[in-house]
Amino acid sequence: MNSLIIAQMAVSGALMGLVYALIAYGFQLTFATSKSINFGQGELVMLSAFFSLTLLNLGAPYWLMIPGGLLFGVVMGLVVERACVRLTLEQKSEGWILLTIIFGLLGFSAAENIWGRDDRPFPSPISSDALHILGINVTPVEISVAIGVFAVMGVIELFKRKTLLGKAFEAVSADRDAAELMGISATHTIMLSYGLSGMVAAMAGILISPITTVGPTMASALILKAFSVAVVAGLDSGFGVVVIGILIGVLESLTSYYLGSGWRETPGLLLLILALAIRPNGVFGKVSIRKV
Amino acid sequence: MKKTLLAALLFAAAPSFAADVIKIALTGPFSGGSAPMGTSMRDGAKLAISEINAAGGISVAGKKKKIEIVERDDEGKNERGALIGQELASMADLSGVIGSVNTGVVLAGDKHLQEKGITKIITPAAGSASMTQWSKAGAKDVSIFRFAAHDGIQSAMVVEEAINQKFTKVAVVHDATNYGVSGRDDLLEQIKKQGNKLEVVTTEKFNIGDKDMTSQLLSAKSKGAQAILIWGIGPELAAISNGMAKLEMKIPLIGGWTLSMSNYIDNAGKNSNGTMMPQTFIEEPITPKIKSFIEGYHKTYNVTRIPSPVSAAQGYDAVYIFAAAIKQAQSDDTHKIKEALEDLHDPVKGVIATWKHPFSKWDPTNEQTHEAFHREDTVMGKIVDGHVTFANEADRQRLIKNASK
Numbered sequence: 001m002n003s004l005i006i007a008q009m010a011v012s013g014a015l016m017g018l019v020y021a022l023i024a025y026g027f028q029l030t031f032a033t034s035k036s037i038n039f040g041q042g043e044l045v046m047l048s049a050f051f052s053l054t055l056l057n058l059g060a061p062y063w064l065m066i067p068g069g070l071l072f073g074v075v076m077g078l079v080v081e082r083a084c085v086r087l088t089l090e091q092k093s094e095g096w097i098l099l100t101i102i103f104g105l106l107g108f109s110a111a112e113n114i115w116g117r118d119d120r121p122f123p124s125p126i127s128s129d130a131l132h133i134l135g136i137n138v139t140p141v142e143i144s145v146a147i148g149v150f151a152v153m154g155v156i157e158l159f160k161r162k163t164l165l166g167k168a169f170e171a172v173s174a175d176r177d178a179a180e181l182m183g184i185s186a187t188h189t190i191m192l193s194y195g196l197s198g199m200v201a202a203m204a205g206i207l208i209s210p211i212t213t214v215g216p217t218m219a220s221a222l223i224l225k226a227f228s229v230a231v232v233a234g235l236d237s238g239f240g241v242v243v244i245g246i247l248i249g250v251l252e253s254l255t256s257y258y259l260g261s262g263w264r265e266t267p268g269l270l271l272l273i274l275a276l277a278i279r280p281n282g283v284f285g286k287v288s289i290r291k292v
Numbered sequence: 293m294k295k296t297l298l299a300a301l302l303f304a305a306a307p308s309f310a311a312d313v314i315k316i317a318l319t320g321p322f323s324g325g326s327a328p329m330g331t332s333m334r335d336g337a338k339l340a341i342s343e344i345n346a347a348g349g350i351s352v353a354g355k356k357k358k359i360e361i362v363e364r365d366d367e368g369k370n371e372r373g374a375l376i377g378q379e380l381a382s383m384a385d386l387s388g389v390i391g392s393v394n395t396g397v398v399l400a401g402d403k404h405l406q407e408k409g410i411t412k413i414i415t416p417a418a419g420s421a422s423m424t425q426w427s428k429a430g431a432k433d434v435s436i437f438r439f440a441a442h443d444g445i446q447s448a449m450v451v452e453e454a455i456n457q458k459f460t461k462v463a464v465v466h467d468a469t470n471y472g473v474s475g476r477d478d479l480l481e482q483i484k485k486q487g488n489k490l491e492v493v494t495t496e497k498f499n500i501g502d503k504d505m506t507s508q509l510l511s512a513k514s515k516g517a518q519a520i521l522i523w524g525i526g527p528e529l530a531a532i533s534n535g536m537a538k539l540e541m542k543i544p545l546i547g548g549w550t551l552s553m554s555n556y557i558d559n560a561g562k563n564s565n566g567t568m569m570p571q572t573f574i575e576e577p578i579t580p581k582i583k584s585f586i587e588g589y590h591k592t593y594n595v596t597r598i599p600s601p602v603s604a605a606q607g608y609d610a611v612y613i614f615a616a617a618i619k620q621a622q623s624d625d626t627h628k629i630k631e632a633l634e635d636l637h638d639p640v641k642g643v644i645a646t647w648k649h650p651f652s653k654w655d656p657t658n659e660q661t662h663e664a665f666h667r668e669d670t671v672m673g674k675i676v677d678g679h680v681t682f683a684n685e686a687d688r689q690r691l692i693k694n695a696s697k
Contacts, residue, residue, distance in 0.1 A: 012506035117323035119527045212503045221501045256507035261497045
């Protein structure tokens with residue numbers, strides 16, 4: 001009985017952890033190319049979820065809603081890049097921090113005004129009745145989250161490794177100046193990374209909505225966890241965030257079970273402090289050597 | 293010359309205009325997780341106000357005055373509640389306030405009203421602390437009244453229900469807000485009061501916005517809880533019900549009246565079937581008066597189901613009680629209205645009940661003097677296919693009989 005409970009807690013925690021990881025992956029994509037991240041990523045998750053819900057309410061079939069929602073995410077990612085990031089990067093300033101936060105606030109207010117402040121259910125064709133797998137209860141919706149997370153990350157990682165455009169992406173990540181000397185446009189690559197990051201946010205929104213319901217604050221708790229995951233894992237490794245995401249998710253639910261539900265947030269914060277103290281570049285991060 | 297004439301006209305017009313209306317503030321969360329309660333309360337109150345105004349208003353000292361509404365959205369946030377409390381307390385011509393859903397908002401805002409002696413009827417906020425804060429402080433005079441089945445009554449009914457169903461082991465689950473924590477304390481106290489027949493196997497907490505309740509529920513499950521007694525609001529309650537379905541916990545969920553909120557019923561879907569909670573009003577047309585209220589609400593606001601029937605009915609009745617006090621005081625002065633509320637002579641025919649002397653003079657040792665609801669005004673409700681209905685047929689028959697008396 002006891003080991004079954006631990007297994008059940010671990011599975012439920014790992015599933016939440018995968019969602020943290022997917023959002024953290026969105027940070028990682030843009031950080032790799034431009035050393036900047038979108039602090040309004042949570043709002044992108046929320047806006048994409050609302051947009052997808054609107055598509056469904058307008059009568060779009062489920063299979064059409066997913067590409068529609070993803071496309072919306074890409075467009076939003078590009079808007080963030082153009083409006084908040086490009087100019088400040090050209091001026092070598094850190095203004096993108098403030099601008100992306102402001103963009104997030106704008107998105108939040110817009111969502112409140114367009115869609116209202118209530119939480120709404122997100123219909124899903126996938127059943128939420130429990131399945132038994134080796135004595136553990138999981139719902140098909142939760143399984144779809146796991147599959148979706150791995151699918152979108154797998155596709156992007158394959159794209160980076162196997163296509164010419166992806167190789168340009170990797171080149172800019174490795175050394176921006178050298179890549180530019182080889183004729184790769186860093187500006188276009190950064191645009192690409194923001195587009196992909198927006199798509200990842202949209203995917204996260206579509207995947208978690210059937211579980212979390214859709215509302216302006218749906219991602220505000222998730223985004224903090226995703227930050228912890230990104231910092232602890234380091235912003236260099238795509239699969240590092242998955243490992244740390246799952247770890248934090250599992251630790252959270254086990255702590256909540258054994259120490260009481262009030263202690264739920266502790267492991268994430270402890271790991272964050274430990275990582276900052278011992279490995280500021282993250283567990284999977286590369287130690288950067290700066291030559292002056 | 294023209295200017296002075298204009299000024300004179302304005303001066304003459306302004307006070308007479310102000311005296312022609314009675315200003316009442318309606319406050320509550322009209323957005324966010326508690327919005328179904330806030331908007332239903334507001335819309336129920338507005339329905340009553342428009343009926344009163346359509347009949348020409350309330351006659352005060354030989355003159356018919358209409359009610360004017362001051363509407364404020366506190367978003368269910370304590371800090372907004374404090375700001376609104378300060379703002380309303382500074383309005384010189386305000387006759388009174390009706391509203392508040394969240395106990396935290398009440399605790400943050402009402403002290404400003406009490407300071408100025410502005411009369412307020414709290415509805416539908418049920419947390420015990422809203423009224424006990426005044427008896428604990430030993431306030432000599434209080435201008436705050438409550439028109440809702442407070443958590444003391446509700447927790448007694450929840451514990452009673454669990455004992456009646458022959459349970460011996462229960463889990464107490466609550467949210468981390470003022471409402472949830474004070475609900476937990478009420479439940480634990482009631483269990484002791486009713487003879488310790490229930491063993492609390494675990495007490496679990498969750499935060500607003502939490503979606504994964506697996507650890508709390510597994511803890512309840514593994515310790516053998518036969519029922520979950522719960523205090524929280526809609527969206528998180530739905531997460532609990534959905535989590536229970538996932539873990540196949542087929543044990544009843546019994547808790548505060550918030551389990552009747554539309555955002556609980558909608559987000560939990562079929563998993564909400566069988567959930568039980570105390571109610572002061574059930575959306576079933578069992579008497580002609582209730583029928584016309586429900587139909588009026590549906591037609592005016594173009595809905596087929598009231599988001600929170602309890603809040604709507606309480607908002608509606610609270611306005612009629614307030615109007616009765618104005619009429620008796622023959623004044624729109626908030627202090628005189630307070631005195632009239634403490635000693636209403638004529639019964640007020642409401643949609644929940646006919647209210648006979650609902651409040652009495654404030655007694656610093658007994659906050660019940662400013663509480664309108666008692667055990668017999670409250671029934672157990674049960675969710676069946678997305679609608680709240682009577683859990684016990686006897687209650688329905690009792691209410692029909694009372695109405696025909």
